[in-house]
Amino acid sequence: xxxxxxxxxxxxxxxxxxxxxxxxxxxxxxxxxxxxxxxxxxxxxxxxxxxxxxxxxxxxxxxxxxxxxxxxxxxxxxxxxxxxxxxxxxxxxxxxxxxxxxxxxxxxxxxxxxxxxxxxxxxxxxxxxxxxxxxxxxxxxxxxxxxxxxxxxxxxxxxxxxxxxxxxxxxxxxxxxxxxxxxxxxxxxxxxxxxxxxxxxxxxxxxxxxxxxxxxxxxxxxxxxxxxxxxxxxxxxxxxxxxxxxxxxxxxxxxxxxxxxxxxxxxxxxxxxxxxxxxxxxxxxxxxxxxxxxxxxxxxxxxxxxxxxxxxxxxxxxxxxxxxxxxxxxxxxxxxxxxxxxxxxxxxxxxxxxxxxxxxxxxxxxxxxxxxxxxxxxxxxxxxxxxxxxxxxxxxxxxxxxxxxxxxxxxx
Ligand SMILES: [Zn+2]
Numbered sequence: 399x400x401x402x403x404x405x406x407x408x409x410x411x412x413x414x415x416x417x418x419x420x421x422x423x424x425x426x427x428x429x430x431x432x433x434x435x436x437x438x439x440x441x442x443x444x445x446x447x448x449x450x451x452x453x454x455x456x457x458x459x460x461x462x463x464x465x466x467x468x469x470x471x472x473x474x475x476x477x478x479x480x481x482x483x484x485x486x487x488x489x490x491x492x493x494x495x496x497x498x499x500x501x502x503x504x505x506x507x508x509x510x511x512x513x514x515x516x517x518x519x520x521x522x523x524x525x526x527x528x529x530x531x532x533x534x535x536x537x538x539x540x541x542x543x544x545x546x547x548x549x550x551x552x553x554x555x556x557x558x559x560x561x562x563x564x565x566x567x568x569x570x571x572x573x574x575x576x577x578x579x580x581x582x583x584x585x586x587x588x589x590x591x592x593x594x595x596x597x598x599x600x601x602x603x604x605x606x607x608x609x610x611x612x613x614x615x616x617x618x619x620x621x622x623x624x625x626x627x628x629x630x631x632x633x634x635x636x637x638x639x640x641x642x643x644x645x646x647x648x649x650x651x652x653x654x655x656x657x658x659x660x661x662x663x664x665x666x667x668x669x670x671x672x673x674x675x676x677x678x679x680x681x682x683x684x685x686x687x688x689x690x691x692x693x694x695x696x697x698x699x700x701x702x703x704x705x706x707x708x709x710x711x712x713x714x715x716x717x718x719x720x721x722x723x724x725x726x727x728x729x730x731x732x733x734x735x736x737x738x739x740x741x742x743x744x745x746x747x748x749x750x751x752x753x754x755x756x757x758x759x760x761x762x763x764x765x766x767x768x769x770x771x772x773x774x775x776x777x778x779x780x781x782x783x784x785x786x787x788x789x790x791x792x793x794x795x796x797x798x799x800x801x802x803x804x805x806x807x808x809x810x
Pocket of ligand 1: 476477478646721722
């Protein structure tokens, strides 16, 4: 099947295959072709160019995209899409003045989600999660990472990861699975943190590896949750099963999470709302992608990740949603791109690069998705008629998307 798009107002994010991520000043460049054509063969991008140079192509279908733009689908490298129920009661409590920590101490927060999930069947959990995945696909996400971490028992963590596996089997987009057993301390282990860590290492981790349910390991490295030492121990144990770290660090406090991540060859360190100079230094010359989650900052009214400090230090940066029931109940990457511009002072070019190719890198997918490149998957966003690509972050809250293609097929 050959599908030819013609008269594309602007084809965005056109890259050579060798570009895996962008850092510093490179992030401010978004290569595009104006008045372009794009050829898809089966599930892949096959060729593209200027309309003026359109060769004779025999195609099965031609679609005229006058006035519309085409860009690679968003790559959302940090989500918790698999969860049960919601936490809108806590939303009310927070508006009345309770903090995230106070709610957690009252039995709310992650433990609340864990209790609900433990009592939800695998089928029901799948249905609830699939609905959210359908929603984010329509919002332009074409590759996604999903974490466990709302189970906090062996059975419930495996249940979450099996649901992710089923989503991988049933959906036409790359989905990466991350094991986040150390997300919070379950009530049964109150004041027995080291016992819980042993339980994760001795019991849950080997079972996850045995069923081949995860590619990455995550830890909530934060004051009151898991220390740098705990994190180091968990990452070392996971490395024996070839699980690479993608970890939650520096959300409320900079306690050395970035350093322990880099030291353990983390693919990404995520959150980074609190950054010290030492954290920036630790990231230099590493292969670790810093990831910002501005939807979480918006929802919790906490500081935004200092994108300028990171990019101006010549580092890369990716953007993701953190879609989860407690601190970011939205998987809308369009809004994330807007927030990055409005609140983090990223340019539209930087934000689009951070949400595509750098997001792909943070899932080890930049050879497959994240740019308009020959041979990559045809996971595409077709915009409505818009005046320029800057309009995408500018018109925040609007949906700029007219159509979505995954693997070269129109999603209805
Ligand atoms: Zn998260």
